[in-house]
Amino acid sequence: MKMIRAIVRPEAADKVTEALAQDGHYSLTKINVFGRGKQKGLTIGTIHYDEFPKIMIMMVVEDESVEEIVKIIKYKSYTGNYGDGKIFISSVDAVYTVRTGEDGL
Ligand SMILES: Nc1ncnc2c1ncn2[C@@H]1O[C@H](COP(=O)(O)OP(=O)(O)OP(=O)(O)O)[C@@H](O)[C@H]1O
Ligand SMILES: [Mg+2]
Numbered sequence: 479m480k481m482i483r484a485i486v487r488p489e490a491a492d493k494v495t496e497a498l499a500q501d502g503h504y505s506l507t508k509i510n511v512f513g514r515g516k517q518k519g520l521t522i523g524t525i526h527y528d529e530f531p532k533i534m535i536m537m538v539v540e541d542e543s544v545e546e547i548v549k550i551i552k553y554k555s556y557t558g559n560y561g562d563g564k565i566f567i568s569s570v571d572a573v574y575t576v577r578t579g580e581d582g583l
Contacts, residue, residue, distance in 0.1 A: 479570040479583065480544050482551075484535045485513060486563040490555040491533040497550050503543065505583075507536040517560055530561060538570050540583065 486494055488510075495506060512529040519528040539547060548565055555563050574581050 479538055479573060480541055481568045481570050482535075482537045482539060482544065482547055483566045483568075484537075484551045484555070484563060485511065485532045485565075486535065486551070486555040487557075487561065488531055488533050490557075490563070491535065494535060494551050494554040497554050498537075498547060501546065501550060503537065503539065503547055503550075505537065509534045509536065515561065515564065520560075532563065538573060538583065 484494070491508065495508070498504075498506070511532050511534045513532055514529045519526055520530070521527070535551070537547065544567060548567070551563075551565055572581060573583055
């Protein structure tokens with residue numbers, strides 16, 4: 479199993495999650511976050527914005543779904559401008575469902 483953490487523009491988040499749902503990927507956690515990337519924020523005139531609001535979409539999925547999910551996230555969150563987002567993938571050792579006590583997704 480893998481954990482996907484995609485940090486996207488707030489205005490892209492619904493497009494991403496709707497497309498993921500259409501492809502059968504429903505389970506997710508969404509978190510409002512603030513962050514910055516390589517540009518260390520953005521200066522407009524005399525004002526420097528250190529961090530920008532983003533939405534982090536977190537999903538734990540089977541390994542074989544990762545490629546498809548990443549493709550959808552990239553496609554739906556792309557504008558071509560700085561700050562479109564970042565996708566991080568990591569391994570997940572264990573998952574438990576509280577209701578059933580079972581392990582696995
Ligand atoms: N290395 C990182 N570690 C943790 N979070 C990051 C990292 N890079 C970016 N982020 C998060 O992702 C958000 C979007 O990053 P962003 O798209 O600006 O990445 P970037 O690498 O600067 O790419 P670009 O050059 O296209 O702007 C940031 O606001 C921050 O929340
Ligand atoms: Mg950036």
